[in-house]
Amino acid sequence: MVFIAFASLSMGAQTTITGVVKDAKTGETLPGANIKISRKAVGTNTDFDGKFVLTTTDVPPFTLEISMLGFKTEKVEITKNNQEVAVSLTENETSLDEIVVSASRTPERIMESPVTVERMDTRAIKNTSAPSFYDGLENLKGVDINTNSLTFKSVNTRGFATFANTRFMQLVDGMDNSSPALNFAIGNLLGMSELDVKTVELLPGASSALYGANAFNGIMFMTSKSPFDDQGISVSVKGGITSQEAAGNNEFYDMNIRMAYAFSDKFAAKATLAYLDGTEWFATDYRNNREGTSLEGDYIAGTRETDRNYDGLNIYGDEVSTNIRGVAQTLESLGIIPNGASALIPSENISRTGYEERDLMSYEAKSVKFGGSLNYRPFGDDRLEIIWNSKFGVGNTIYQGTNRYNIQDFYLAQHKLEFRGKNFFVRGYVTNEDAGNSYDTRFAAININRAWKDDNTWFGEYVGAYLQGTLGGLNSDQAHAIARQTAETGRFEPGTPEFQAAFDRVTSDPDLVTGSKFQDQTKLYHGDVNYNFQDVIDWAEFQVGGSYRRYSLNSNGSIFTDYDGPIDYDEYGVYTQMQKKFLEDDRLKFTASIRYDKAQNFDGNFSPRVSLAYAGGENKNQNFRASFQTGFRNPTTQDQYIGLNAGRAYLVGSAPDNLDRYQTQPLLVSGFGQGILGTATTTVSGRAAYENSFAASSVTAGAPVAANVPLVAPEKVTAYEVGYRGLVNAGSQRITVDLSAYYNSYEDFIAGKNVITPFYGTVGDNSLSLAALQNGDFTVFQTYTNSAADINSYGASIGLNTKILNGFDLGLNYTYAKFDFDRASDPDFEPSFNTPEHKVKLQFGKPDLFENFGFNINLRWQDEYLWESTFMDATIEGRTVLDAQINYSIPSIKSVFKLGGANLTGQEYLSAPGVGAIGSQYYLSWTINN
Structure with missing residues (x-):
């Protein structure tokens, strides 16, 4: 309402410009092209007929910039009032002509980047067949997405992944999107509204030379739209169903609104709100965790009927187990059973009866996100911009670490103040989190059992009943059956008031001896600075920068050993980069970077990077690159300060x-x-x-x-990479090729050791x-600790993109990933490579099959692989997943309708042992003015 009120204020227009924008190749008009005055926030868009009218208080002469995704930007000089312009935009020859910033912290074509870059922009987001843009990232070359739950998905590249995924960094408008206490990047649970995403850039592999600790396996940058450049009110409403054998069919809703307005050349603001509600994938994997797996990850069979010490994977409370002969010996020593009676009790481990996960979770998936920014340009242009950005989110999800955690009413807030210009930025932000009503499902079940009957009593009754049955002539199986039946008498059954009362009491108690709640109000403080000397030094491009971070751990002793108050510790780093171009037309680009980082509990670390990129061909469309770089990862907050009974x-x-x-x-x-x-x-x-x-x-x-x-x-990696990007002519067919290969060598790999x-x-x-x-x-x-084992990984990927059959988009990519590890050298170490050796992804579609109608299809295949984690090791079966969407635009109401589905074959699959099997998802969306 405030934006609308300000928007109604009239401004005296002194100059009016009219014009039309067309496609240089086809001659057709281009609706939705951006027209703005250079270096200012004054602008407009072309209408359905490709025409525009721009009124401004600026007096000629000035320059107009006309741009559109997928086309090269054109500039037009305005010399008089009421000038009419006609502009033809030339389509980019390839998506590799798009501009990225992340690879070198300076704008450059993807084609000429010195390292591998994957990119998704607003055009790709509109065209994705996935239910959300974040799901659509899985279609990028070399990217894995591990699904914890419907609302929490973990992005990874080049292996060594868990759901916490501490080796991969995710930045949202420059802010680290990780939970500072639980150490996982929280995906898009509390991230960015789909309507506000401008670009997503992803760098696979080590990036520590520029981005510091934890940019170890890869880094992803999510950048939002500026309220100066993208104004107006946009709305998206999406609804559909999730379908799973265990959960049935359940509705979900995903609604977004974005409002942005530039009140003048100097001041603009925006606000976004996103709401998602649905039902999680039910976890019903009841394989026997007690029996474990072979080294190849194959399960050894066992059920409650065949194993009296059964410990079901998604059944909790049955972890409590003891040897009943030892119990009998204790009872015998206390005179409770006759002397010699313990000899009649078998030396056998027996587990208590547990509760299924579905009895301990509501499975309500919810996410509410609000974001807002105030943007101020003191000089009325982009020489200096001051940005205050705040993000708030609350939600429910499921996180799988050592145990399964019901993340209930989890709250995260981030506040950032940033000063940025053409050649510099200075930013500082704070992250606050609150675990809300979250709890550990394993301890919920254990302590509900104990609230009803403590372990000594339960096992004592079991032994007593077994002894009576044996003396009464029962065989061993019959005696065990009557013993469990006796010990189970009076058990709290799910759905009863007694169970609910115990559940409420246990999940609100943070003492794991009696409860299961975990408390967390940890904070993170972070500052970044960067300056580019390109306007001061002309023979090469130099940058310098640095960062500072402070953690303040505050779990009240429920996660960390912060019993007496918060635990504070610091990290800082400084870096510099030099980039120099050589040869005619600057075809050879040399880049060298080095960074020094120091953490409070560890020695300092240097991270260098050197790369060469050569642009061949008449239009610099044959590009070769080679790089050497190092990365490092500081031990996480949990690696250093956890103290938890799991x-x-x-x-x-x-x-x-x-x-x-x-x-x-x-x-x-x-x-x-x-x-x-x-x-x-x-x-x-x-x-x-x-x-x-x-x-x-x-x-x-x-x-x-x-x-x-x-x-x-700290652990370290030395990475070597070579690659090629270019256009290849196959007869009349032009094919974009993106090829890379890498080899990583690891030192002091951080590992948990039992x-x-x-x-x-x-x-x-x-x-x-x-x-x-x-x-x-x-x-x-x-x-x-760190593994002394010799660990290496290597791999390659290739992506091919072209147009066939008069304009249909066809893309195919393949990724190979492998690692070497001598298990005999460190038998207690689990590397958790957790990625398939082979992945193939196919894309086929056309955004303009006929007027206002388009479609897109994505197909993904991967082979089986071994998943290793503290929760469970098991083989993940190979799978083929098909997503598709059709869309129809109605320009007169600025709307796009999309109908789509994910996993259309209906073949359910697991991202990891113990998570809910992923079924199918169908959706219908209506997006307005985006």
Whole structure:
């Protein structure tokens, strides 16, 4: 309403310009072309007939810029009032003529970029067959998207991915879109409205030389539209259904509105609002987690009916397990059962009965995003622009890490102040997050069980009933059946008031001994500065810059060891880049960069990059490139400061000041190894996990050896890449070719390592610690360290694009990815490469099949691969996914209607073990004035 009120204020027009814009090749008029006064916010668009009228207070002479996506920008000199202009725009020969900024922090054609770049702009977003622009990123060459849930999707390139994906950085208008505490890039759950996206640029591979820590495996830049350049009110309404065998058919809605207005040459503002509501993919993978997998990732069968120690993947609470003979021996020592009765109890592990995930989650997917900016140009042009940008979001989703987390009412806010001009920017922003009512589903189930009946009572009743059944003449299977039935008497059943009351109490309690809620109000403060000396130094282009970041961890001890208050630590970096062009027509471009970064807990690190790019051919359309660069990744907040009971293991970060701060909850000690009767409890420190533990694999192999886990250090990668981009003539056919190949060598790869810590004894010095293993007096830790293994990855990709059959777009790309790792050199290390060796993607469509009608089809195929994570290791089957859309424009009401579907074959597939199977999604959208 404020924008409309300001828009109604009249301005005295002194100059009127009229004109028409046409396609230079076909002669047809071009609706929607942008006309603006050079370096100012004054402008308009062509109408349905390609005509425009521009009124302005500017007095000639001045310059008009006429532009449109997919065409080269033209400039026209205006010398008088009431001048009429006729402009013909020439279509870009290829999408590789588009301009990108991310590769070198300076504008350049994709064709001439020194590194691999993938790009999506507003035209590609309008044409995507995916349900959203973010889903559409998966159709880019070399890109993987792992689906955590309907609203949380993780982008990755070149392997080594998890859902947290800490090796890949995502920037939204220059702001890091990662959760500072949970360490995952939150996708577009709380990101950018589709109506406000201008471009998405993606750099696969190491980018630390310019972008610092964590730009390790790749980096993605999402840039929004400026309120000076893209004005007006745009609306998008999308609805449809998701279809899954486990969940059935469920409706979803996705609505967006964008308002932008330039009140003058100096001041503009915009606001965006996005709302999404739907139903998550149900997770119903009930394979037996206790049995595990082979090294190849194949499951070993097991169900509750065949395994009394069953631990279903999407069933929680059944992780609680114990040896019932040990229980019987304790009952015998306390005189509760007769002497000698324990000999009748088998030495067998039994698990409690768990709850299915669908009983512990509402599966409501929701996202509400608001963004706004105030833009001020003190001089009325783009020499200096001051931007205040705020983003707010709240939503529900599912995150899979070591456990499955119901992210409920998660809140994230970012506020940025930026000063930018032609050759510089200075920005600072703060990220605030609040976990809301989020909780851990595994501990929700464990503690609902314990709220009804504690473990000692449950297992005691089990043993007692088994003993009575055996003495009564039952065979072992019958005795086990009656024992579980007896122990289960009075269990809280889902849907009952008793279950709901226990659920509400447990999920609001942050103490994992009795509850499952996790608290988090972590903040991140970040500043960036960059200056380009191109107007000062003319023999080469120099840039300098730097960044500073401070984390303030604040989980109240529920995630980190911040029991006594927030934990603060800092990182900073500085960099410089030189770019020089040689030979006739500047055909050879040399780029050299170096960056120095220092984090509070680690030594400083240098990251150099050197590249050469040669532009051959008459129009510089045959481009060859080669680069050498390094990247590094600082250990995450969790790698350093986590202190969490994850059920199967205690997670403890390896920052030096974290080791003594973390203590486990009281743990039951049998006492037999110390020659005492009865039971006792003890706690184990984080330091013991690193300094007094056995390697878990050695215990499993029956030959325990000391783990001696080093404290975690930054990991590094050295990357080599060559590539070619160009136009190839095949008879009358012109084909765009984009080819690249890379080789990465990793050092100090950050890895979690499981260790077994005895309750007593010193590992390696005496036999007491071995007695602790024999008596079950130990606990499992996951430590954070670096692998000494020799790890390398390599791969290649090729993309081909052309037009066939009189204007149909045809694109085909292939990606190959492989890694080398000698498992015998570090058997406790899981590299989590987590990407298929082969991927093929096909695109076919035409935006103007006939007047106002277009279509697009995307087909993706990938082969099977091994997924490794702390949640579960398993083989992910190969899949073929088909998406398609048709669209119809009605220019008279500035509207586009789109009907489409994702995974149209209906063959459900998993992104990872334990997530919901992804079914089909069908949608109908109506977009106005975009």
